[in-house]
Amino acid sequence: MRLEDVAKLAGVSIITVSRVINSPELVKPATREKVERALNELNYVQNPVARALASNKIGIIAVYIPAAIDLTNPFVMHFVAGISEVLSKHVYSFLIRRELDNEHLCDGYIATGLLKDEVKQIYQYTNERNRPLVLFGHTEHPDIDCIDVDNTLGAKKVTQLLIENGHRHVAMINVDEDKDYTLDRALGYRRALEEAGIDPQHCPQIIAVNNVEGGYGAMKRLIVEHPEVSGVFCATDTLAIGAANAILKAGKKIPADLSLVGFDGLGHDLLVRPNVTTVHQPVYEIGMRLAETLIARLNGSQKRVKELVPPDLILRDSVARVNG
Amino acid sequence: MRLEDVAKLAGVSIITVSRVINSPELVKPATREKVERALNELNYVQNPVARALASNKIGIIAVYIPAAIDLTNPFVMHFVAGISEVLSKHVYSFLIRRELDNEHLCDGYIATGLLKDEVKQIYQYTNERNRPLVLFGHTEHPDIDCIDVDNTLGAKKVTQLLIENGHRHVAMINVDEDKDYTLDRALGYRRALEEAGIDPQHCPQIIAVNNVEGGYGAMKRLIVEHPEVSGVFCATDTLAIGAANAILKAGKKIPADLSLVGFDGLGHDLLVRPNVTTVHQPVYEIGMRLAETLIARLNGSQKRVKELVPPDLILRDSVARVNG
DNA sequence: TGGTATAATGATAGCGCTATCATTTTGTAA
DNA sequence: TTACAAAATGATAGCGCTATCATTATACCA
Numbered sequence: 001m002r003l004e005d006v007a008k009l010a011g012v013s014i015i016t017v018s019r020v021i022n023s024p025e026l027v028k029p030a031t032r033e034k035v036e037r038a039l040n041e042l043n044y045v046q047n048p049v050a051r052a053l054a055s056n057k058i059g060i061i062a063v064y065i066p067a068a069i070d071l072t073n074p075f076v077m078h079f080v081a082g083i084s085e086v087l088s089k090h091v092y093s094f095l096i097r098r099e100l101d102n103e104h105l106c107d108g109y110i111a112t113g114l115l116k117d118e119v120k121q122i123y124q125y126t127n128e129r130n131r132p133l134v135l136f137g138h139t140e141h142p143d144i145d146c147i148d149v150d151n152t153l154g155a156k157k158v159t160q161l162l163i164e165n166g167h168r169h170v171a172m173i174n175v176d177e178d179k180d181y182t183l184d185r186a187l188g189y190r191r192a193l194e195e196a197g198i199d200p201q202h203c204p205q206i207i208a209v210n211n212v213e214g215g216y217g218a219m220k221r222l223i224v225e226h227p228e229v230s231g232v233f234c235a236t237d238t239l240a241i242g243a244a245n246a247i248l249k250a251g252k253k254i255p256a257d258l259s260l261v262g263f264d265g266l267g268h269d270l271l272v273r274p275n276v277t278t279v280h281q282p283v284y285e286i287g288m289r290l291a292e293t294l295i296a297r298l299n300g301s302q303k304r305v306k307e308l309v310p311p312d313l314i315l316r317d318s319v320a321r322v323n324g
Numbered sequence: 325m326r327l328e329d330v331a332k333l334a335g336v337s338i339i340t341v342s343r344v345i346n347s348p349e350l351v352k353p354a355t356r357e358k359v360e361r362a363l364n365e366l367n368y369v370q371n372p373v374a375r376a377l378a379s380n381k382i383g384i385i386a387v388y389i390p391a392a393i394d395l396t397n398p399f400v401m402h403f404v405a406g407i408s409e410v411l412s413k414h415v416y417s418f419l420i421r422r423e424l425d426n427e428h429l430c431d432g433y434i435a436t437g438l439l440k441d442e443v444k445q446i447y448q449y450t451n452e453r454n455r456p457l458v459l460f461g462h463t464e465h466p467d468i469d470c471i472d473v474d475n476t477l478g479a480k481k482v483t484q485l486l487i488e489n490g491h492r493h494v495a496m497i498n499v500d501e502d503k504d505y506t507l508d509r510a511l512g513y514r515r516a517l518e519e520a521g522i523d524p525q526h527c528p529q530i531i532a533v534n535n536v537e538g539g540y541g542a543m544k545r546l547i548v549e550h551p552e553v554s555g556v557f558c559a560t561d562t563l564a565i566g567a568a569n570a571i572l573k574a575g576k577k578i579p580a581d582l583s584l585v586g587f588d589g590l591g592h593d594l595l596v597r598p599n600v601t602t603v604h605q606p607v608y609e610i611g612m613r614l615a616e617t618l619i620a621r622l623n624g625s626q627k628r629v630k631e632l633v634p635p636d637l638i639l640r641d642s643v644a645r646v647n648g
Numbered sequence: 649t650g651g652t653a654t655a656a657t658g659a660t661a662g663c664g665c666t667a668t669c670a671t672t673t674t675g676t677a678a
Numbered sequence: 679t680t681a682c683a684a685a686a687t688g689a690t691a692g693c694g695c696t697a698t699c700a701t702t703a704t705a706c707c708a
Contacts, residue, residue, distance in 0.1 A: 048429045050694035052373045071405040081395040088422045095419035105372045337688045374664035
């Protein structure tokens with residue numbers, strides 16, 4: 001079933017059929033009708049591969065999520081859902097790529113979850129293929145469109161919340177990964193301390209694997225080794241869930257005995273008690289913005305996009321005044 | 325950058341270059357080396373669209389998830405992750421489609437989350453495009469490869485668990501949706517009751533919207549209207565979380581005052597206390613099996629696949645003996 | 649009625665690759 | 679050396695569509 005078959009039946013040339021499909025306004029109504037009848041009769045279905053080859057447009061965006069990243073992670077899911085919403089409006093499909101192999105059946109790339117080394121790699125990869133690239137994070141790279149959460153600001157805000165509630169002995173449980181957000185959140189934490197005149201040296205920072213067990217173990221250690229600490233900032237909500245379990249297990253109350261804050265805000269609130277005060281990362285929105293940015297590029301935009309999205313505090317039930 | 329450029333540089337024909345890329349064993353080592361040098365020097369990158377057009381193979385599987393289904397649902401993402409694992413081994417990419425429009429840039433289709441009406445629609449759609457289709461669920465359709473959880477069996481098992489623990493007054497909170505799994509779980513529930521000699525008429529079944537709030541409201545009603553009930557089966561874990569909240573809010577204990585069981589088993593266990601006994605749906609594995617089935621079809625298999633995967637009970641802390 | 653502008657349609661050459669068949673080269677045995 | 683088979687390479691025709699330019703039909707005005 002090709003344009004040719006339809007053309008033959010309708011008694012026109014194939015290009016006229018193509019026009020009826022792609023720009024019907026260019027075809028005289030009488031002819032158009034004739035062609036449409038033929039299209040219907042033959043139940044014509046276009047071959048998008050052939051169109052892609054001829055027009056150099058495929059209608060697919062590749063979302064690159066390295067194989068090391070767990071797809072079922074809510075962070076990833078919300079990100080992908082945001083992308084999906086925007087792309088479907090623009091008649092783009094998207095595919096999820098887990099590695100950078102020879103294929104590149106797409107018009108452009110969105111990437112997330114990259115380690116620093118991987119940024120150079122995908123930059124080269126997309127350049128070789130002459131396709132635009134937009135990134136979640138890594139805003140330090142001048143030649144790539146990037147959008148990120150302002151991790152430093154978020155960490156600072158939430159640490160300040162602890163301080164404002166009278167906590168002078170605070171601690172941070174951070175993630176054991178070579179990613180910017182780790183450093184940025186640690187930086188925000190330190191800045192909040194310094195601005196409040198608290199010596200960061202006196203405020204422990206524990207490194208843990210980013211899962212519930214990691215948070216649990218770190219908090220357990222913290223309770224034993226630093227009994228003076230009254231407020232804890234966990235670099236992720238996942239860590240915070242583990243930490244909360246450890247606190248309760250130790251027979252302490254949240255927030256009466258220990259105040260706890262997290263970072264992510266991806267819906268755990270419905271599931272955990274007490275609800276942990278946290279920083280909401282607008283991941284869904286960032287997915288949307290990145291998709292919009294990429295589409296703008298595909299439509300010819302030359303504007304370099306660099307955005308730092310300020311996160312919001314979500315105040316819940318896990319912070320109390322010291323001795324209050 | 326085309327095969328032609330490489331061929332010119334290497335002093336061979338384009339087809340020889342194509343062979344070096346696709347079936348190097350057919351090329352004499354000396355020639356192969358010459359071509360490989362040229363490939364490297366020019367940094368050749370293949371155009372997969374052209375290859376797809378010429379070979380009628382694209383290397384993409386479309387996963388159709390209707391736009392009505394929330395992508396951030398863990399059910400969906402585990403399913404997708406299972407598909408992803410298998411496909412990446414077979415050098416296929418996959419793309420997520422949210423609606424059935426004119427595009428069909430793929431070798432075959434995997435679909436989930438379909439309403440009954442939508443099954444016919446996608447069946448016709450894929451037939452017109454001459455592409456194989458495999459489905460999660462809807463095993464009643466004789467002409468489609470389908471794999472499903474045995475929902476009836478799972479619901480029966482978990483209801484029996486309540487009965488075995490002495491609960492004679494049980495209730496079910498079911499989902500308000502026109503899907504098979506709804507009916508099947510209700511059926512399993514009823515069968516378990518009947519086999520135990522309990523009249524289903526005396527065991528309430530409440531319909532709720534499938535979210536935490538829905539479960540909460542339904543449970544609240546149940547406590548007021550049916551105080552005799554001592555064991556509740558929720559058709560989804562999401563409902564069970566809401567139900568658990570309602571029970572605790574009412575000042576009752578789980579499982580001392582009320583036993584509670586769910587259905588899904590998708591990792592909420594880490595987040596909710598007490599952990600709810602549930603039925604584990606092997607969604608990830610079903611994603612894998614569907615992907616394998618589709619690939620078998622693409623490789624020429626003619627075997628109709630119909631599988632009902634038996635789910636497992638996950639025994640946790642939310643069921644106790646009556647008056648025990 | 650003729651001439652010109654404009655609308656409508658058509659012919660044809662790719663897009664970059666693979667499949668098919670044809671040709672050339674190489675290897676082996678008589 | 680010759681003959682023949684097998685291995686290696688090449689020429690060419692698509693795959694089904696769109697872009698580009700050429701041609702033909704129609705409209706409009708003087």
